[in-house]
Amino acid sequence: MSKQDAITDWVHCPLCGSKTRNKIREDTVLKNYPLYCPKCKQEVLVEAKELQVIVIKEPDA
Numbered sequence: 001m002s003k004q005d006a007i008t009d010w011v012h013c014p015l016c017g018s019k020t021r022n023k024i025r026e027d028t029v030l031k032n033y034p035l036y037c038p039k040c041k042q043e044v045l046v047e048a049k050e051l052q053v054i055v056i057k058e059p060d061a
């Protein structure tokens with residue numbers, strides 16, 4: 001098994017569930033990442049670990 005065969009997945013918007021244009025790997029760790037959703041047309045501050053995306057701060061309504 002090669003280490004390069006890590007699982008990658010599209011990051012889905014935690015607000016609307018849409019696919020964003022960002023990809024993460026199973027070993028990707030994000031912290032305070034401004035994830036842009038083309039459907040919501042706004043950024044959401046998230047963190048990600050083991051392909052799980054967690055919202056840190058939702059944008060003001």
Ligand SMILES: [Zn+2]
Pocket residue numbers: 013014015016017018037038039040041
């Ligand atoms: Zn969205």
